[in-house]
Amino acid sequence: MRAEFAQAMLALFQKRSNLVFITGDVGYMALEAVAETYAERFINSGVAEQNAVSLAAGLAREGHLPWVYGHAPFVVMRPYEQIRNDVCLHRLPVKLVGNGGGYGFGIMGATHHALEDIGAMRALPNMRIYVPLTAADINQVIDMMAEDPLPNYLRLNTSAPIPGVLPAFAPWRRIKRGRRCLVIGMGPVLGNLYELGDQELLDEIEMWSLGMFPIEDMPADLIASIREKRCVVTIEEHYGTCGLGEALSHLFLTHGVFPQSFISLHAAGYPTGRYGSQRWHQEESGLAGQALRSRLEKVIRG
């Protein structure tokens, strides 16, 4: 999604005059055109994320719309207090963009992964989070963020390989209909279901995508489906703690919606202490490949 993000930022520059793009010294072979176009409004603030976020807060207070770009773990975790104090408490429209959410940086290892970024951002006041599903979402998401008066966090990841034309980006989207089970996903990991190559299994699954936090409502169609289907499965490339599954279980309870069964598929971290590609880590966590297929078969076919 990184290339699409850069393109979207170039397009946004034609529409708004108050943008400032701050990178924490990353974006090689991705941000060159952004740097050229934004000119004095492009700041490489160096390897210093705390300063970058407070700078952005100061810029926002002076009427600018700052975007702070970096690797997801570094944009979220290193400057967490600056995000809370300087940005969120003051309700300033600072736009944080984390590239490589989840296991996105694969073989780079654990320090480069972001398995708790959504949870960390969800805990903050006034923060709105955007999690696109495919690269086709990016343009629309960037426009929404530019209009959003709140602090935002955008989690970029590898685009999901979902066939066909999807509904436009929205907090809730029904991606496909299915007979027996509901799978609700956050981000591109949902697309891993299409890669299982099991059309029969796929036909059993109704698929929804959640793209924003906090979750402000629940579509009536979704509630009806939960009541009708045999089970609800959530899938996320994020730790279970403070993630999608926990958020939805709370949402269901407060809406009086009680699925017959509820299973959370989420990142397991590093259970064997070994490292690999993004896909390898997803498989180790049961979020892709045969492990995912087995878990879904067990839930759906009993």
Place this chain on the structure above:
Amino acid sequence: MRRDETTVEYVKLEEHVFSVKKRFLAMYKKANAGHVGCSLSCAEILVLLKFAWMRDDDTFVLSKGHAAAALYSLLAEADVLTPSQIDSYYEDGTQLPALPPVNAIREIPFATGSLGHGLSLCAGMALGAILNRQDRRFFCVTSDGELDEGSVWEAALFVAHHKLTNVVWLIDRNHIQGIGRTEEVMALEPLDAKLRAFGFHAVTADGHDFVSLLAARDECTRVLGGQDMPVAIIAETLKGHGIRYMQDTVDSHYLPMDDAQYEQALEELTDAHGAALRGYRNAG
């Protein structure tokens, strides 16, 4: 400026300092609150900025938010805060908590208190003003213990690299931090050399003496006019300045005043104020 005009300026500033200190001592006493020493160490610096340096469209960030009472008192001195607001300090439901509030008072752009944020915030606002083609300045007061925070040095690198000559950084160098003396806890010296190495024009001043502070101001103004180097003032101060039982003690960071101590503080403050005025007048 002629000598008698200079004397008038000093006297005016001394009167403001006396009033600001009296007000915040009363606030601390009523609230039975600590951080008295922290406010006493930066009172002259704040008065210098508000009454002898900043223009109306300039912005101030008190990065050492634990001296908020001094800031509130300063804003009352400038008729920004009302007596009833000051009276509410530390009370339940107040807009004036122990450390500066969020989005409550226009002259307090950011809630501070967690140390190491102020200089970055000023850098961001300063950059924002430059992009807006505005000639506005941003003043930041940090403590010295605060300089242990790495983010201060991230900000210092940025301010120097971008030659932000619309930022003025003042360090309240009282040599005492949380639970000890800076040079024993985490040595900062030679601080002026560190600042110079980071690309700042560093000026050392007596942070309780307006002759010295105004000279530092004038030197900074001259340097900033050159547009190629940011400035930092190391204001040498004493925590709990001017009150013998508090002065230069760690205790003055924390302990509230009992009745006798408060009376003593007011008495010493009044004596010191009288002596300062006599000194300026004799010099003038």
